[in-house]
Amino acid sequence: MSKVRVRFAPSPTGPLHIGGVRTALFNYLFAKKHGGDFLLRIEDTDQTRYIPGAEQYIMDSLKWCGLPYSEGPDVGGPCGPYRQSERKAIYKQYADELLASGNAYFAFDTPEELDKLRLEHETNKQVFVYNFESRKSLKNSLTLSESETKAFLDSGAHYVIRFKMPENFDVVMQDEIRGQVTFNTKELDDKVLYKSDGLPTYHLANVVDDHLMEISHVIRGEEWLSSMPLHVLLYKAFNWQDTMPKFAHLPLILKPVGQGKLSKRDGDKMGFPVFPLRWISEAGEESSGYREWGYFPEAVINMLAFLGWNPGTEQEIFSMDELIQAFSIERVGKAGSKFDPEKAKWFNHQYLLHKSNEEIAKIFAPIVKEKGHDVPFELIVKITSLVKERATFVNELWGHASYFFEAPTSYDAEVIKKRWKPEIPEALTQLSALLQETSDFTAAVLEEKVKTFIGEKQLNAGAVFNCIRLSLVGGSFGAHIFDIAEIIGKEETLTRIEKAVKTIV
Numbered sequence: 001m002s003k004v005r006v007r008f009a010p011s012p013t014g015p016l017h018i019g020g021v022r023t024a025l026f027n028y029l030f031a032k033k034h035g036g037d038f039l040l041r042i043e044d045t046d047q048t049r050y051i052p053g054a055e056q057y058i059m060d061s062l063k064w065c066g067l068p069y070s071e072g073p074d075v076g077g078p079c080g081p082y083r084q085s086e087r088k089a090i091y092k093q094y095a096d097e098l099l100a101s102g103n104a105y106f107a108f109d110t111p112e113e114l115d116k117l118r119l120e121h122e123t124n125k126q127v128f129v130y131n132f133e134s135r136k137s138l139k140n141s142l143t144l145s146e147s148e149t150k151a152f153l154d155s156g157a158h159y160v161i162r163f164k165m166p167e168n169f170d171v172v173m174q175d176e177i178r179g180q181v182t183f184n185t186k187e188l189d190d191k192v193l194y195k196s197d198g199l200p201t202y203h204l205a206n207v208v209d210d211h212l213m214e215i216s217h218v219i220r221g222e223e224w225l226s227s228m229p230l231h232v233l234l235y236k237a238f239n240w241q242d243t244m245p246k247f248a249h250l251p252l253i254l255k256p257v258g259q260g261k262l263s264k265r266d267g268d269k270m271g272f273p274v275f276p277l278r279w280i281s282e283a284g285e286e287s288s289g290y291r292e293w294g295y296f297p298e299a300v301i302n303m304l305a306f307l308g309w310n311p312g313t314e315q316e317i318f319s320m321d322e323l324i325q326a327f328s329i330e331r332v333g334k335a336g337s338k339f340d341p342e343k344a345k346w347f348n349h350q351y352l353l354h355k356s357n358e359e360i361a362k363i364f365a366p367i368v369k370e371k372g373h374d375v376p377f378e379l380i381v382k383i384t385s386l387v388k389e390r391a392t393f394v395n396e397l398w399g400h401a402s403y404f405f406e407a408p409t410s411y412d413a414e415v416i417k418k419r420w421k422p423e424i425p426e427a428l429t430q431l432s433a434l435l436q437e438t439s440d441f442t443a444a445v446l447e448e449k450v451k452t453f454i455g456e457k458q459l460n461a462g463a464v465f466n467c468i469r470l471s472l473v474g475g476s477f478g479a480h481i482f483d484i485a486e487i488i489g490k491e492e493t494l495t496r497i498e499k500a501v502k503t504i505v
Contacts, residue, residue, distance in 0.1 A: 002216060003036060003037070003214075003216065004030065004031055004034040004035070004036025004037070004216050004217065005031070005036055005037045005039065005213065005214050005215050005216050005217075006027040006028075006030055006031045006036065006037070006038055006039070006215065006216070006217050006218075006219055007027065007038075007039040007040070007041050007210070007213065007215055007218075008020075008023060008024040008027050008028075008038070008039070008040055008041070008062075008069070009040075009041040009042075009043045009206070009209075009220075010042065010043065010058050011042075011043045011044060011046065011049070011202075012042055012044050012050055012051060012054035012055040012057075012058065013046070013049040013050065013051055013054060014051050014054055014279075014281075015054065015057055015275045015277075015279035015287065016057060016058050016061045016275065016276060017262075017264075017274055017275065018253065018262075018273075018274055018275065018276065018290075018300075018304060019221065019252070019253045019261070019262065021061065021062075021065055021067075021276055021300075021304060022250070022253060022304040022305075022307055022308070023219065023220060023221055023250060024062060024065075024067050025065070025067060025301060025304055025305060026219055026250060026308075026309070026327075026332070027219045028067045028069075029305075029323055029324055029327040030217065030219060030327065030329060032324045033324050033325070033327050033328070036216070037070050037071065038067075038068075038069050038070060039069055039070065039071040039072060039077070039079075039082070039213060039215075040058075040059070040062065040069040040071070040072035040073065040082065041072070041082050041083075041084070041209060041213070042055055042058070042073055042082060042083045042084065042085075043084050043202060043205065043206065044083055044084055044085045045084045045085065045199050045200055045201065045202065045205050046199075046201075046202070047085070047199070051282070052282070055073070055083075057277065057279060059072070059073070059074055060277060061275075061276040061277050064276060064277060064291055064297055065276060065297050065300060065301055066297050066298065066301060066320060067301075079212060079213040079214070084200075084205050084209065085199075087205070087209070088198055088199060088200075090208065090212070091194065091199075091200040091204055091205055091208060092194070092198070094204065094208050094238070095161050095193055095194040095200065095204060097238065098161070098163070098193065098234075098237055098238075099161065101237060102164065103163065103164055103237035104161050104162060104163050104164055104193060104237075105135075105140050105141045105142050105161070105162055105164055106140060106141040106149055106152070106153070106159050106160075106161060106162075107130070107135075107138065107139065107140040107141075107159060107160050107161070107162050107190075107192075108139045108140060108144075108152050108157055108158070108159050109130075109138055109139045109140070110158060111158075113139070114128075114130075129189045130162065130189050130190050131165060131186075131188070131189045131190055132165055132166075132167045132185070132186075132190070135162075135190060140162070142164075157196075158196055159195075159196045160192045160193075160194065160195050160196065161192070161193050161194040161195075162190040162191065162192055162193065163190055163191050163193055163203075163230060163233070163234070163237075164190060165185045165188050165189070165190050165191075165230075165233070166185050166233070167185065167186070168184065168185060168186050169184070169185045170182055170183070170184050170185075171183045171184075171185065171229035171232055171233060173228055173229065173232050173247065174246070174247075175225070175228070175247050175248060175249055176217070176246055176247065176248035176329045176330075177248050177249060177250070177251075177329060177332050177333075177334060178225075178249060178334055181225070181228065183226075183228075183229040185229070188229060188230065191203050191230055203227065203230055203231065203234070204234070206231065207231050207234045207235060207238075210245055211235075211238070211240050211243065214243075215245045216245050216246070217245050217246045217247075217248065218245045218246070218247050218248070219248045219250065219329070220248075220249060220250065221249065221250050221252070222249050222250060222251055222252050222336075223252075224249060225249045228247055228249070231247075232244070248329050248332070250308055250332065251308045251332070251333055251334060251335055251336045251337060252336040252337075253307050253308070253336065253337055253339050254336040254337060254338045254339065255338070255339065256270060256338060256339050256340060256341060261336075262274060262339045264287060266339075267287075270341060271341075272341040272344065273287070273288050273289050273290050273292075273293055273295075274287075275287055275288075275289045275290070276289050276290050276291065276300065277289035277290075277291050277292070278291070278292045293393065294348075294393030294394055294395045294396075295344075295348050295393070296348060296351045296352070296355075298319070298320070298351055299344075299347040299348040299350070299351040300344075300347075301320065301323070302316075302317060302318055302323075302347050302351070303343065303344045303347040305318065305323055305327075306337075307337040307339065308332055308333055308336075308337045309327065309331055309332045309333070310331060310333075311326045311331065312331060316347075316350075317347075317350055317351075317354070345392045348392055348393060349391075349392045352388055352391060352392070352393070352394065353388065353389060357381045357382075357384045357385040357388070358381055360384045360388055360394060360397075361377065361380045361381040361384045363394045364380060364384055364394055364397050364398075365377060365380050367394075367395065367397070367398050368380055368398070368405065371398065371402075371405065371406075373405045373406075375405070379487070382487065383401050383404050383487065384397065384401075386401075386479040386480070386483055387400040387401045387479055400477075400478075403472065403473040403474065403478060403484065404484065404487055404488060407492070407495070407496050407499070408472075408473060408474025408475075408496070409474070410474060411470055411474050411475070411500065411503070411504055412470065412474060412475035412476060415466065415470050415475060415476050416470070416504055418466075419462075419463050419466040419467050419470065420467060420470070420504055421460075421463060423459070424463065424464070424467050425501045425504075427457065427459055427464060428464075428467060428468070428471065428497050428500070428501050429501060430453075430457075431450065431453055431464075431468075431497070432494050432497050432498060434449060434453055435449070435490065435493065435494060436490075436494060438490070441485070441486060441489065441490045441493075442486050443480065443482035443483045443485070443486045444482075446482045446485055446486065447482045450464070450465075450468070450482075465481065467500075468481050468497070469481045469484075470500065470504075471496050471497045471499070471500035471501075472484050472485065472488070472493065472496050472497075
């Protein structure tokens with residue numbers, strides 16, 4: 001295999017969908033697996049759809065996800081510029097080359113004329129297509145004389161350059177995921193390649209840039225499969241077939257329920273993000289991102305890797321290095337993969353569990369401080385170790401740990417009804433006196449003393465333990481009660497028990 005060079009080439013028309021992140025990821029993994037290069041190219045030739053801030057959002061998203069590119073708009077490289085809008089001068093010569101070789105032609109039909117034709121066809125329940133049949137009766141350089149064509153061009157009339165699709169020709173192609181794919185040119189239209197405003201369309205710019213940037217493999221979404229025959233024919237028209245990249249079209253990421261491609265509406269409806277980072281539209285509409293939800297970027301990457309690819313083993317948790325080693329295009333499936341919001345959370349929970357208590361505590365510490373508590377970092381580490389298995393996201397830890405910092409202000413009525421029997425207040429009062437005399441206020445010592453006390457008094461152990469927990473946290477939840485007591489200390493433990501005895505009736 002020659003030097004592997006792949007590119008991720010999004011358009012800055014809005015926030016980067018996780019389907020786009022998955023495409024970038026598979027390109028990145030393939031490049032790294034084969035010791036190749038991963039490039040970022042911004043395809044911004046359609047200025048009518050350009051959204052300010054979208055390009056920076058794309059770059060920020062890739063960086064947050066841990067997908068660094070070796071060449072791109074902000075890092076440069078030997079094949080720049082990496083924005084197509086900065087490469088305008090390059091494309092005209094290639095459009096002219098196609099005209100000269102007879103593989104393209106000028107078309108002077110105005111948008112209004114084409115709209116009229118479309119409407120007429122709709123009236124007759126037909127679909128208008130600019131193709132090898134219709135072009136014979138339309139206003140283009142194939143039907144006009146050379147002098148008429150020149151007159152149109154000299155007058156500054158609107159024009160486009162269209163690819164001259166061969167008639168009734170089978171384009172047979174090899175897709176690295178789907179195998180042999182065949183399109184007949186009767187099914188294809190004469191796509192616009194270049195416009196009189198001096199900008200190419202996606203198709204011309206894409207092929208020219210991939211050639212000039214020496215791209216070896218084009219790994220992109222399934223939605224571009226229908227463009228593959230045109231791109232293959234363009235390579236042949238330029239006589240670049242010997243250096244044409246290999247193509248691989250990735251399966252779609254599907255809705256969690258029903259049919260179709262995963263969309264922002266699915267996320268809005270079911271309450272999960274579909275973008276890596278928060279995005280605020282020009283109209284002020286805000287869409288949350290995986291980062292703002294509290295996902296770890298490694299968890300998002302691990303989750304996305306399994307949407308369309310599988311390692312052929314039972315392993316599910318992969319580091320980036322492990323993904324690089326295990327990844328292969330051959331193990332990418334053809335069928336779409338349903339997105340599972342709960343599985344995404346599962347991945348994040350696994351990463352939370354596998355990270356050290358110190359790592360999680362560093363993220364949790366600012367939350368504790370925001371709640372008004374300035375405590376030693378070592379204490380936050382210890383609390384984190386006791387509650388992190390209960391959380392999916394770090395920002396949920398406060399809900400599982402607030403009682404370490406704040407005494408309960410109310411008590412669960414169901415627990416009171418079930419556990420707070422007439423003998424409990426007296427038992428807790430006696431227990432408090434015993435604990436007051438305890439100098440070694442550690443979890444192990446406290447547990448032994450309480451169990452001995454319950455045995456000597458012949459009390460219901462379940463009721464006593466549950467009522468101590470109720471006193472300390474306000475309900476039937478939380479860490480091991482003696483770990484709680486050790487951390488909040490003797491004075492606070494006794495204060496909370498005394499308050500419960502006086503408050504609960």
